[in-house]
Amino acid sequence: MKMGMRGAAASVLILAMGATGTVMSQQPAAGAAAKETSALNSQREKLGYAIGIDVANSFAPISSEIDLAALRRGVTNAFAGKPPLISQEEAQKTDAALRQAMMVKSGQPVPGMAPGTPAPKVDREKVGLMLGSYAVGPSLAPMKEDLDLDALFDAVGTTFNKGTPKMTAEQAKATLEGFMSAKQAQAQADAAAQGGKNREAGNAFMAKNKTVPGVVTTASGLQYQVLRPGNGERPLPTSKVRVNYEGKLLDGTVFDSSYQRGQPIEFGLDQVIKGWSEGVSLMPTGSKYRFWIPGELAYGEQGTPGGPIGPNATLTFDVELLNVLP
Structure with a gap:
């Protein structure tokens, strides 16, 4: 995942419309499977938590429409390399309904919809599966061995619920930047070693x-x-x-x-x-x-x-x- 996960996965859903009036979700972080830790002890936990904050901030305007348990199932499934838990056709329908609902809630006119029409009902489980299967999961799959999924969803749930995070924004940013720098350094070292072998x-x-x-x-x-x-x-x-x-x-x-x-x-x-x-x-x-x-x-x-x-x-x-x- 690039540092630009924020906005990358969310931009297609939030419509860059600044839905600041959205009510934050009041739901458990990720069901019974979520790890309840008082500290982040390993680098995998720290990275997972930092990424979780980033993911949560990306989806904050639509947090009330996301079932986190479904989101986690979609991510876990993507990490396992399995087919998406929701079809592409159903994901497109869910995305369209979500877009319309968020536009109505923010007071924007919706093409083809009469003013005053109630926002369409959005299936929160399908939204979670859609995001986990087509956005978050595939984006994070290349680094699945480097992060702790429990810590990630702990951060998402805490951020959505406006709780007290285990990392400051500065600490999360430093963790992500440190990880990317280390990965780049390792990639350069690997390339140099491979270059030497190829030359020989x-x-x-x-x-x-x-x-x-x-x-x-x-x-x-x-x-x-x-x-x-x-x-x-x-x-x-x-x-x-x-x-x-x-x-x-x-x-x-x-x-x-x-x-x-x-x-x-x-x-x-x-x-x-x-x-x-x-x-x-x-x-x-x-x-x-x-x-x-x-x-x-x-x-x-x-x-x-x-x-x-x-x-x-x-x-x-x-x-x-x-x-x-x-």
Whole structure:
């Protein structure tokens, strides 16, 4: 969850209408399962409580419409990776009813509804399931091992009921920021370690591959092999070309393929990775080459954020040069 959970999940429901007149919920935090603690002893509890405050503040204007036990069921279900406890169609109907109810309560005109019409009845259980299944649960699932769910719902219930929280707003903010900083530092360390492994694997592969008959190594370290010769025009490093291609990791995983999409691609050679700019410039139109591109000529130490190309990964491309475009 980003620090922007506040407003992210709630914005689609609250309509940014500032429903300040909404009455706060008077309901138990999360049923009998909620942990009644007088202190937050572990980091998981502290993080869960801080996130719970954030979640509660996000949904404060609609707190009276939320069944917290249902919200918890939806979140727990999402954490388990199971299908939502409420269908998407039913969630959309619940969302529409909630929107209308909140607009009526705040005195805003509702399209298609005559003035003075009572607010539509909202099923609080369905609202809880909707939020837990489609907003809170999926948002928090990636960090489910890092937080205590009992502490989270303890904070939600306390905040909704205007009780005395076990954390100040400043403490909650510091907890969230500390967690995110630690996660970012760990991600950077993991990326650096993976980058080192990928570099070693790539160097070993390229050293062996350059001894294969027909493989040419350029001064930059790019390697290529002619799979099918051509006799057409060669592009310049600034040319626009039309190609078919397939890209693979060293383990053979295909991460991109115009063949699979059934559609060649057009691009300028000054708009792609260095290995492509150099390699395709060597090709006559009509030819097909195989390129082995070391990490420094591909996506470097960053890789592609979120995958599939890791830091310093050496890549393999089969490329057909179809046309040099005007």
